[in-house]
Amino acid sequence: MTASVRAGATVSLPPKTPDELVSMMTHTPVRALSGTVQQTAGLGLPAVPTLGPGTVPGAAPALEFLTGTHTARVYVDGPAKARIQIMDALAERDLVVNQHQVWFYNSADNSATHVSGGTEPATPQEATPAPVPVPTPGTMANHFLTAIKADTRMTVGPSSTIAGRTAYRLDLAPGGADTLVDSVGIDVDSETGLPLAVEVKAKGQTDPAYTLAYTDLSLSAPDAGLFDFTPPQGASITEKALPAKPTPASSAVPPSPTGKLSHPNLTVTGQGWSAIVALPAGSVPSSITANPTYAQVMQPVPGGHALTTSLVNVLVLDDGRVFAGMVPLDRLQSAAAAQ
Template sequence: MKRAWMRWLPAALVPVAFTAAALAGSYQAGAATSLPHKSPADVIAMMGHANVQALSGTLQQTSDLGLPSLPTTGPAATQGPASTLELLTGSHTARVYMDGPSKARFQVMDLLAERDLVRNGNDVWLYNSADNSAAHVTLPARQSAERTLPSAPATPGMTTPEALAQRFLAAVEPSTDVTVGDGTMVAGRTAYPLVIAPKSNGTLVESVTIAVDSATGLPLSVDVRARGQAASAFSLAFTEVNLSAPDVGLFAFTPPPGAAVEQKSLPAVPAQKAMPMVPGASGKALPVHPTITGSGWDAVMAFPAGAMPSQARTAPLLSQLTQAVPGGRALTTSLVTVLMLDDGRVFAGMVPLERLQAVAAAK
């Protein structure tokens, strides 16, 4: 990884609009332990210079977002939009294996099924045992060559503490207090708790705690707490981790007999990340440019009409998870709020609904 830590601190809002599933995770901390003193800058620098090239372990995710319960068994629980949203409720376990820049395996363990993502070089397989279906994707050469551990393709709704920590480090700015707590134990390893706390009272986020391995700088857990909520809203933690190379056979995948296999291909990734596209007046696709109102933790992202697919807006599951509000529907959780207006515009942020409505009314 060996990235300068300042590259993790852009003056931009964490893209919360449609990435609630990436904010999942449990801060499985043990008893306090004595460690040499380090400042917040020291701990962030440790993360930036971390060079873990291989690992295997078990991740425990818990979430308490205030969302209604979704099916946890049967095909409906592990297919379509319900698959990702179900991972935002309750507790989930995953096995993760990584070796170098292009080998990764995630196994999300469901009650009566398993979801797998396996990457081996340019080849990526996704498998769902609930309906014995598989998808094969060939990564573009540029994407395959440039991705480095642990940025291999992530299982939908499941990510690593390191990837999640990067998202919150991007929000560190003058509007944030950053401190280091007493040393702790996570997955049997000593760690420095880096505590990120917004200064503003206008955000739903109370604090984010990242447990950073004292030996390697690898984030071992992320705990996200919401204002006025005793339990963690999201947490993701290693309950066990081994920093040696996994067995190479774990990265080989062959679809089981009778599996329905879908072949997919991805276009080459351009030098700059492309923006989402919406139809223009001429019928041609135009890039979506979200606008940002405010800054830091209070910021609100606004997407123009057409940015959210119509099939997503009319999905029955969306009606189950949202509430009717004047002029549209709203998804309200303990950490993220999304306002979907009848005119097609979408507003999102780590702020209360009233803040989104005020921004929408002013545009």
């Protein structure tokens, strides 16, 4: 079960229309910040334990972040400097992006992965094989804003306080019956338009299925030294190459992880809330399917396995094709049969 992130009584702010709030988020001037982000997922999955040493964002370890509550420190300074510190119970995982240099570090086993190269500065999304497990509210807000269609009902809810800042509330209600999402609430900083929190409810559920919010926030530029990373003495280091042509991104509201077509053969059918993302045969590495956690969270279905949650479903076929979306499983199966 997730809890509301909205603090205190309703505050009084000058009235805004839904379109004005969308414009505020789209044109937020915030390019530097530091704060603490808390993510809580109640998607109906069994508890997934921390998968131990050697984990980096992407691959099977990301399943851990689909359950429970996780906290991260976030530091951003411009479009190509970011640091995310995921605070585990007994360890810390760091993602550090500084122009062309990217580091992943796991204190549990003193292991580091260094990603370098490329012709343009990197961003967290470009440097990782999958979205950063604990994103920012800006990332998630942008994802849902790209899902808005003509049949999406947008309303302005009660204002409140998030991380000590007054915020407007933009509520999105998808139209149609072909999505698992009942509603999305985005709390928007009244001064800057920066998304401060995102709350998602699934159809048929009263409590939010997913919340992501700043619990504290500073809009001052972080200390530059936070983006300079040197592995501790004795750390095991793995070297990898950065993709050759990354796409520039805004740091405050980066591109949607699922909306960014980073895989050369990724295709999208449908639009908005009912969109289905597909990857071709052989897209799932054997390291994922062989991981014990894969069998723990994936259920057998005809022709493959499926990860089913209250908000998102993923179908992985035996030939390695992948279909995912905020839609019922039978829609993914129909999309697979049509290819």
